[in-house]
Amino acid sequence: MQLRELRPNVWATEVVLDEFDVRGTVIVGEQRVLVWDTLSHPRDMQGIVELAGDKPIYVAYSHGDWDHCWGTCGLKTSVIIAHDACGKRFETGETAAELAAKQAAEPNLWDDIQLVAPNRLFGHSLTVDLGGVLVELHPLAGHTEDCLVAFIPQWGILLAGDTVETPLPYLHESSILVLQEWINKLEGWRRTERVRLVVPSHGEIGDRRLITENIRYLTDLSAGKPPEVPDAMTGFYTETHINNMRLLGISSRH
Numbered sequence: 001m002q003l004r005e006l007r008p009n010v011w012a013t014e015v016v017l018d019e020f021d022v023r024g025t026v027i028v029g030e031q032r033v034l035v036w037d038t039l040s041h042p043r044d045m046q047g048i049v050e051l052a053g054d055k056p057i058y059v060a061y062s063h064g065d066w067d068h069c070w071g072t073c074g075l076k077t078s079v080i081i082a083h084d085a086c087g088k089r090f091e092t093g094e095t096a097a098e099l100a101a102k103q104a105a106e107p108n109l110w111d112d113i114q115l116v117a118p119n120r121l122f123g124h125s126l127t128v129d130l131g132g133v134l135v136e137l138h139p140l141a142g143h144t145e146d147c148l149v150a151f152i153p154q155w156g157i158l159l160a161g162d163t164v165e166t167p168l169p170y171l172h173e174s175s176i177l178v179l180q181e182w183i184n185k186l187e188g189w190r191r192t193e194r195v196r197l198v199v200p201s202h203g204e205i206g207d208r209r210l211i212t213e214n215i216r217y218l219t220d221l222s223a224g225k226p227p228e229v230p231d232a233m234t235g236f237y238t239e240t241h242i243n244n245m246r247l248l249g250i251s252s253r254h
């Protein structure tokens with residue numbers, strides 16, 4: 001895991017996986033530290049302990065997918081915040097099934113994972129006071145039902161989780177039902193002038209143009225029109241794009 005300083009007291013935690021890169025964030029307040037996503041393995045959390053010093057560590061899950069919350073067992077923490085729907089994914093065994101499937105597919109690689117369920121659940125919005133800095137957590141369903149974004153108003157930073165992605169967002173079947181809501185909420189953030197830095201979990205860090213690009217992609221999909229995408233994309237994103245279009249019944253032969 002690479003730590004990258006985004007501004008004083010805000011660090012990106014970045015990991016390169018087989019098919020894509022994933023990024024979390026650590027925000028160091030005067031009294032406590034918030035770890036936004038624990039990535040995919042406890043070893044991804046080494047280095048954070050040092051950043052935190054003796055301050056208590058809070059964790060927030062951007063959502064319950066494996067690449068965002070499997071590293072928690074590498075931290076000493078007793079406060080794990082997530083959306084109600086994320087809690088349900090742990091409760092119903094969905095996350096355990098995901099782990100079992102990965103352990104079966106790639107023996108030994110995932111032996112160290114102990115799933116840690118969130119214990120501070122919320123449905124609307126939640127503000128976390130780290131001492132000297134507030135972090136607002138807001139639901140933004142779309143990629144999955146339990147997706148959150150985190151906004152740090154005083155520094156103009158939006159941690160977008162998987163709600164914004166480059167080169168393109170990743171849709172599931174459940175995304176179709178909330179596609180318009182996803183677009184509308186992104187539109188709200190796009191218009192929020194206080195947002196100066198957008199930090200997604202996958203792809204480039206940038207400004208609000210990243211949000212604009214994702215709105216354009218999702219709007220085209222929802223209109224049944226094949227969205228324009230870069231000529232050169234990795235196999236993962238080429239496949240994701242084809243799958244996104246298939247979910248909307250758009251033929252990829254254009």
Ligand SMILES: [Zn+2]
Nearest residue numbers: 065067162201
């Ligand atoms: Zn992800």
